[in-house]
Amino acid sequence: MSSSTVEKVKEKLGIADVIGSYITLEKAGTNYKAKCPFHNEKSPSFFISPDRNNYYCFGCGAKGDIFTFVQEFEGLDFMGALKILADRAGVPLERDNPTFRTEREKLYIAMEHATLFFQRQLGAKSDARDYLKKRGIIEKTAKEWRLGYAPVEWKSLFLYLKTKGFKPEDIEKVGLIKASEKVHGDYYDRFRGRIMFPIFDPSGRVIAFSGRQFEPDGTQAKYINSPETALFEKSKVLYGYDKAKLEIRKRDFSLLVEGQMDLLMAHQIGLTNAVASSGTALTHEQLEILRRLSNKVVIAYDGDKAGVSAASRGWQLALNVGMDVKIAQFPEGKDPADLAIESPEILKASIDGARHIIDVELDHIIRNEKDPREKVLKIEKNIIPYLSEIQSEIEKSHFISKISHEAHIKEDVLWKEVRKREMLTRPITSTYRQPEAQKPAVPRRGS
Template sequence: MISKSTIEKVFDIARVEEVIGDFVQLKKSGSNFKGLSPFTEERTPSFMVSPVKQIWKDFSSGKGGNVVSFIMEHEQFTYPEAIKYLAKRYGIEIEETEQTDEEKEKASEKESQFLVSEFARDFFVDQLTNTTEGKKIGLSYFKERGFTDETISLFQLGYSPDQWQAFTDEALKKAYQLEFLEKTGLTIVKGEKKFDRFKGRVMFPILSMSGRVLGFGGRILKSDPKAAKYLNSPESEIYHKSKVLYGLFHAKKYIAKEDNCYLVEGYTDVIQFFQTGVKNVVSSSGTALTPDQIRLINRLTNNITVLFDGDEAGLRASIRGIDMILEQGMNVKVCTFPEGEDPDSFAKANNEVELKAYLDENATDFIQFKASLLAKSAKNDPIRKAEVTREIVNSIALIPNEIQQEIYIKECSRIMDVSEEVLFSALAQMLAKKQRDDSRKKYQPDKPMALVKPEEAQITAEKVDPKYVLERKIISLLLKHGHEKSIFNDVAINIDEQGEIIYENVAIESSVYDKIYKDLQDDETEFSNPVFSQLHKKIELELATKEKIELNEFVQTLNEEEASEVTTILMEDEKEKLHRWQDANIFVTDKSVLDPKEVVQSILTLRRLLIKEKVAQFGEKIKANPDEDIIKILTDIKEYKHLEVVISKRLDRVL
């Protein structure tokens, strides 16, 4: 168990903008920050972070909350795991107890796979640094690559002994279950036999953005024609190679800082670059680049530089990856190394200043790279030149930005010596075809369409629940303005000597909290939405005991559903700023300023709505039970109808 004081310390010290900034590139937007959603595939930022309120809201997915809820949502952590992660990030001491065998058995399947993977990482590190075999074979290999002790430790490099069951036996001895050793791919099970997948290999742990071990890459050191040089963990519940980039955990803050990401192919490329001083570098781990991997980078920067060695076959294969990057709307540059060199060897042979200077001088725009590469194959063949030109225009057609398309078309015209008019015409044809194809995909039914009779065809629209809207509005007013005092123009009801009702306009000075509380108590109005009902009680208690709601502290006391509603309400104003309506001369009312009339209208409208429902319920009661005391029910209906008329007149006067 984690003590309450430790949890409070985490909330006091952890800053939501700093923590989320580890995973998303945040840019200043007024008093807040905005960025691309880490939960959807959006291209226009709708993810907002409020440093003042210490909350976040993702308008594309509807998720929101505080710093702990973000870690839980993004990393799929439990509450204690999220607290421990934040404590570790901020250097807060936290009491952790050794897991018993029983606790390991009770852990969720996903968490069990994480625990097994982290044990494997520690085992491989120990074998590398504390055994004769590990030092002689594994450590000497890393030293030959030029890696320092600090680098080896930072990247948690290890060694798997050249024995069939060394790791498996040790894991089973420590009470880790064979089921999870097999599911993570660390152990291969065939009938009664079981053996280590990574036998006799140096080990590269593959980490998540938060630093948890997802899987491994292993390189064999001895010559074996039957064994693959590099071997990765198989797909599992925690490891999906198409959604992971090697080195991202270490590189993420440098990518955001430099506003650029270098993409290489191998593990040692990443490590060598990082050690030399170029730390904004990641690798696709030898697999073909995927859209999910590109989106991981795009959350941190819009600029990517792809690094290749001089192998022409590899360069051609890389073009497909570049097209995918363009399609995501990113800016792409390409840098190649001298013949016989790769990123690893080049970084090892040069210091930080020399490496950075080479990258700056030799990183070229993708259009120049692709044109020069394909032009070599065209030579003096006009037909091949036409094919190459069309291939380049096809890449330009993938770019979502029209201005960039025009600039690249002009550049292509210059390089390939083809008129701009012809290229623009070809681009227009490609874009039109792409639009037609997208339309077909969008409207192509999964199954044959059934005929619908005209009388059966109905246009249905999503119904708006007025009670939900009004109850939410009152919660919003209490959260934003509950402590504020104002003059409320209301209507007092009196009876004259003849028994006639007299309505008099009155001005009442009150806090928003007192006004709402008193008016809702007049006819014992209750919230129908269970979440709003609980929130109302908690807000009442907060305002009754404190001068003002401290929103960042208050959100911490709420459950997940309540916190989601509150953060959505508090960040609604930011959503309007995202649309930039003011640029189109559409000006939205500033909701941060209290409007007393809005308070009165919201209360009266809710009360009138609930009274109408009560009258309808009485009517249903008469239909269902005609033998009941009709006179009493009709008397109740008359009283409620009278109250409804009174409230309606009050509401009309206020309006």
């Protein structure tokens, strides 16, 4: 990439605008200050100087320009940060360099070719397009999210990528093919007969795929996902994040949906702060990614799954890192994807009316459990774990007096249970917090 591209991008974008789209800035003379996104702090020691076009944190020493900021904040390499910023500045990036600059870049380009291949296949596969239409996905959405189709043949993608000059080892490295068990040195496509959902990194580059079964491929799996690769670390990726991130900050909450289809429908009707965990349990890393943009998360999962299930580790984690976790509840028998098609207004109202996870859980138990002993046991099993993870003692006490009142349990008994649980989980809690504490603030360039 020529240095003039970098300079052009720098000229067009103000550092305060770029950083201000990720974190909240306060004016401080001719500079700006903010709470540092790279270390945990209560009062701002992160300063941005528009004159010098740089930032510096007096707390952790983080420093740099718009490129280092985006790299660090988004967890990207330089090329990824450049892509985000060049798009934003409207500066075209010279692409199709025939010689790959780095091994890693070669892998990204293989994924890009695969995406284009799948997109073309979908264009020629009318029954797959009809299926998407029936599920409510309009063409514009399919294009925007670059949906595709993997033919049912054993090696169509493999052969195609070979004609593009990729070696089998590289195609295998990004998880698109598997080595044959029968013929040494032979390979076959991992995704066959599937509707393909590309998974993007924060800069919008394709790093993995999720394939939904459409034609029989000899497996029973409804969804197949890319394996972990050099480009794809599952625990750090949220589907839709690249398109949702700025909206999460603007609306000050992230909307968490379950699967790819739910996600596409949400964005299609304007819920553009939605991300999907793609069926897996939420990880600490994913929560941290969301928390930096907003402390609030609203869960919009199917039916009864989210709140009214046994207390889930993912939400305990979220409460534990001090997040505000709310649950959107839908009319009986409806899930978010149905509502997005039938009555988007009801879906949006359910999200606006989302309630704290403990309130939802408590209501459910009080309403459904008539036997007093069962009621108490359920509270112990499903609510105490959440309660003990809440960081604020004031909030804790608010919920305890509410539970005491509604379930007729003495407050001191509830406190005792909560403290007991806190003692039990303390070692676990501290392990979960470790990554944050140990995270190097920012690469110390030149030191």
